[in-house]
Amino acid sequence: MLPVFKTLTQGRRVILASGSPRRRQLLTGLGLDLEIIPSTFEEDLEISSFLRAEDYVRQTAQEKAHDVLNSILRAQEVPKTDILVIGCDTVVVRGEAILEKPVTKDQAISMLTMLSGNIHRVLTAVVFLHQRAPHDQDPHIHSFVEETTVHFGSLTQEEIAAYVETGEPMDKAGGYGYQGLAGCLIDRIDGDYYNVVGMPLRRFYQECLKVLSLS
Numbered sequence: 001m002l003p004v005f006k007t008l009t010q011g012r013r014v015i016l017a018s019g020s021p022r023r024r025q026l027l028t029g030l031g032l033d034l035e036i037i038p039s040t041f042e043e044d045l046e047i048s049s050f051l052r053a054e055d056y057v058r059q060t061a062q063e064k065a066h067d068v069l070n071s072i073l074r075a076q077e078v079p080k081t082d083i084l085v086i087g088c089d090t091v092v093v094r095g096e097a098i099l100e101k102p103v104t105k106d107q108a109i110s111m112l113t114m115l116s117g118n119i120h121r122v123l124t125a126v127v128f129l130h131q132r133a134p135h136d137q138d139p140h141i142h143s144f145v146e147e148t149t150v151h152f153g154s155l156t157q158e159e160i161a162a163y164v165e166t167g168e169p170m171d172k173a174g175g176y177g178y179q180g181l182a183g184c185l186i187d188r189i190d191g192d193y194y195n196v197v198g199m200p201l202r203r204f205y206q207e208c209l210k211v212l213s214l215s
Contacts, residue, residue: 002205005032017039023198039068041063043064054123057098065086092174094115101171111169113160122147144207147195151189152186
């Protein structure tokens, strides 16, 4: 384990406020001893009220982290232990449109049709909420947003329909999973591959160093 991650988990609970199996796999692969408490935040922020997609995705990640931290503090489970909650959110941005997870197959087809043969951005926001014991002060907030540009291949409607039928698009921002079958559909990316998956590891490492310096 790299020293920063060992220090990060010493003397505090580190909690990932996400049920994403991809984020969990990536972070535990770093050797982090994480608790997983998925946020129950509805992710119902009004997109039109944000001037930039970066602000929207950052606020959503922050709401997720606050949701989990508040649930822990209400339960008063660990009154003498520092808590570090990590909240995350990933969106796909094509032009001015913010694409999150499709709810229906028709939505997935519409998203993939929009992305086909075009360039889009993937934004991942990560928010660190550090609540110091004895929990009688507001948590320290540190956050970042990482961007990767994705060049999507030109797809036929038959290819799109077949991909949607696999079910893979249904729990992923923009309706595709680069780490899965969609790897066959993407020409190239500019930026961090892991950012498209949902957790930019290099940037996460750098920001953990900042979090420790502020602790």
